[in-house]
Amino acid sequence: xxxxxxxxxLRKNGHKVTPQRMAIIQTVLGSTExxxxxxxxxxxxxxxxxxxxxxxxxxxxxxxxxxMVCVVHTDEKTHSYISCPTEHHxxxxxxxxxxxxxxxxxxxxxxxxxxxxxxxFNINDHRLDFYGRCEKCDRKQCKAKTPAEIRTxxxxxx
Amino acid sequence: xxxxxxxxxLRKNGHKVTPQRMAIIQTVLGSTExxxxxxxxxxxxxxxxxxxxxxxxxxxxxxxxxxMVCVVHTDEKTHSYISCPTEHHxxxxxxxxxxxxxxxxxxxxxxxxxxxxxxxFNINDHRLDFYGRCEKCDRKQCKAKTPAEIRTxxxxxx
DNA sequence: ATGGTTGCAAAGACTTTGCAGGAGG
DNA sequence: CCTCCTGCAAAGTCTTTGCAACCAT
Numbered sequence: 001x002x003x004x005x006x007x008x009x010l011r012k013n014g015h016k017v018t019p020q021r022m023a024i025i026q027t028v029l030g031s032t033e034x035x036x037x038x039x040x041x042x043x044x045x046x047x048x049x050x051x052x053x054x055x056x057x058x059x060x061x062x063x064x065x066x067x068m069v070c071v072v073h074t075d076e077k078t079h080s081y082i083s084c085p086t087e088h089h090x091x092x093x094x095x096x097x098x099x100x101x102x103x104x105x106x107x108x109x110x111x112x113x114x115x116x117x118x119x120x121f122n123i124n125d126h127r128l129d130f131y132g133r134c135e136k137c138d139r140k141q142c143k144a145k146t147p148a149e150i151r152t153x154x155x156x157x158x
Numbered sequence: 159x160x161x162x163x164x165x166x167x168l169r170k171n172g173h174k175v176t177p178q179r180m181a182i183i184q185t186v187l188g189s190t191e192x193x194x195x196x197x198x199x200x201x202x203x204x205x206x207x208x209x210x211x212x213x214x215x216x217x218x219x220x221x222x223x224x225x226m227v228c229v230v231h232t233d234e235k236t237h238s239y240i241s242c243p244t245e246h247h248x249x250x251x252x253x254x255x256x257x258x259x260x261x262x263x264x265x266x267x268x269x270x271x272x273x274x275x276x277x278x279f280n281i282n283d284h285r286l287d288f289y290g291r292c293e294k295c296d297r298k299q300c301k302a303k304t305p306a307e308i309r310t311x312x313x314x315x316x
Numbered sequence: 317a318t319g320g321t322t323g324c325a326a327a328g329a330c331t332t333t334g335c336a337g338g339a340g341g
Numbered sequence: 342c343c344t345c346c347t348g349c350a351a352a353g354t355c356t357t358t359g360c361a362a363c364c365a366t
Contacts, residue, residue: 120293135278
């Protein structure tokens with residue numbers, strides 16, 4: 001999604017186009033890794049030092065309401081965000097570096113039917129996240145285990 | 159899991175068996191619904207008014223470390239917990255009343271192989287949550303939509 | 317012009333920690 | 342008895358909100 005499209009999306013929904021907002025949005029949408037509000041703040045600060053952390057939070061809430069990012073659940077305490085395609089998709093998450101690969105065609109129809117029959121639930125959505133190591137990290141055989149270690153490792157990766 | 163087994167589990171891992179702990183644990187393990195720390199606190203307070211909220215948090219952390227509960231991710235800000243069987247399983251979550259049904263045999267082997275081949279990831283875990291309405295709530299056609307409404311509805315259900 | 321935005325500071329929500337008294341093994 | 346546990350209060354995190362100045366439209 002380019003500058004033009006983003007601006008249009010924002011205006012269409014009654015949001016103004018400001019430099020801070022665009023800096024944040026382009027950082028988020030241009031990343032293929034899991035991002036936390038504070039990591040986004042750090043990245044944006046490098047190129048646009050005038051942007052405040054509060055604005056990051058506010059912009060993320062807008063992006064979420066527009067469906068332009070997903071919240072990805074991790075074991076950490078902060079929200080993690082990843083830019084997302086508009087159609088349904090699920091995630092493949094690298095537990096070492098935080099890289100996220102989206103995939104479609106999860107093909108859960110059969111399972112969903114079975115569960116509907118067994119449980120009586122009226123299922124309307126799901127969330128499927130695979131965890132593992134991406135090719136690069138798998139080669140490195142990184143041993144980081146705790147959230148703090150993963151965070152440290154993640155910082156040293158990028 | 160009964161009183162005996164729980165006590166044994168605790169002692170085996172160097173934790174003492176106290177009335178507060180047991181009250182909390184039996185509340186959590188005896189529930190088939192999503193529970194938040196504060197909802198657990200409210201439940202426990204009815205039968206054991208002497209139990210403090212801090213102890214609920216501390217006990218939940220122990221239960222999590224022993225693998226006796228899972229953290230379930232919802233759109234709310236608080237952690238939600240559900241007692242969990244020891245083997246691998248996934249969840250079916252009612253977005254109205256918070257009821258959780260565990261299921262096994264998710265049968266994602268084929269999908270996992272495909273993704274491994276396509277992405278190069280070394281996958282070692284996944285989390286699959288289905289969302290929908292359970293039979294009972296589906297009949298009620300509850301219209302609650304926001305987290306606050308769902309919370310209110312959930313309280314009125316039980 | 318004017319209504320949404322921004323950054324700051326402060327408040328809010330949830331969770332963890334320090335401590336002194338108390339209970340389990 | 343010694344160690345772990347509890348409840349209280351306080352501190353810590355992360356996130357949201359109030360406000361006056363500011364900027365996009």
